[in-house]
Amino acid sequence: MKILLSPAKKLDLKSKYPNYDYTVPLFINEAAKLIEVLKHKSPEEIKELMKLSDNLANLNWERYQNWSKFHTTDTARPAIFTFNGDVYEGLDIKHFNEADLFKANDKIRILSGLYGVLRPFDLIYPYRLEMGTKLQFDGYKNLYEFWHDKVTDFLNKDAKKDEVLVNLASQEYFKAIDKKKLKNPVVDIVFKDYKDGELKTISLYAKKARGMMSSFIIQNNIDKVDDLKLFNLGGYQYDENLSEENKLVFTR
Numbered sequence: 001m002k003i004l005l006s007p008a009k010k011l012d013l014k015s016k017y018p019n020y021d022y023t024v025p026l027f028i029n030e031a032a033k034l035i036e037v038l039k040h041k042s043p044e045e046i047k048e049l050m051k052l053s054d055n056l057a058n059l060n061w062e063r064y065q066n067w068s069k070f071h072t073t074d075t076a077r078p079a080i081f082t083f084n085g086d087v088y089e090g091l092d093i094k095h096f097n098e099a100d101l102f103k104a105n106d107k108i109r110i111l112s113g114l115y116g117v118l119r120p121f122d123l124i125y126p127y128r129l130e131m132g133t134k135l136q137f138d139g140y141k142n143l144y145e146f147w148h149d150k151v152t153d154f155l156n157k158d159a160k161k162d163e164v165l166v167n168l169a170s171q172e173y174f175k176a177i178d179k180k181k182l183k184n185p186v187v188d189i190v191f192k193d194y195k196d197g198e199l200k201t202i203s204l205y206a207k208k209a210r211g212m213m214s215s216f217i218i219q220n221n222i223d224k225v226d227d228l229k230l231f232n233l234g235g236y237q238y239d240e241n242l243s244e245e246n247k248l249v250f251t252r
Helices: 028-039 043-050 054-066 086-091 098-107 143-158 203-219
Strands: 002-005 108-112 116-118 165-167 186-195 198-200 247-251
Touching (some): 002 203, 098 108, 108 143, 116 143
Parallel strands (some): 165 186
């Protein structure tokens, strides 16, 4: 079972992490190509392209200028210890033991606008480049066109025969995959909350639940779709009436 996640805008650049053999991202050459495009944009152009504040535009302009293709633990951090948004709060790797961390590295694949796909132990520099960014270069209209075949081909090679891909990524990031060309089955996971008498997907809660589901899979060695239905963290329960064969809905 492989878990597909989105990255996070919020980053942890200070906390300590264990000393393991960390890896270089698989698409480092492609990332370097994107950085070269971004390096030639002004802070004002970055602000407009990504709809950022002046401060964030300047910060990320500096990050692009300082980015290096050479990723070592002296200058970069492992992805799993860097992303720090709601999904990763739900994942809560601080409470993973060593075996859990290595299982996470085997199971989790993080879709990225800059790096394409990241394994948890891949080293990354701090960056901001969302998959939905309409970055035009070399005949590409956007990042989806750039990553579509690369990411899909990688997932086909990465997953074992009949291994299930559990989609816990946002729609923005999952769109980078050509689902029709995937050789392995995909199961979409949906979280909904009752609010004002209606069931709704509330972004904050859904993101944390995606992280909790990821943790549930890893720490319980889940490898069958039916076992996913046992998830009950955060007050969520599997809803058979709303679910389909390849879409599991959890409500609370």
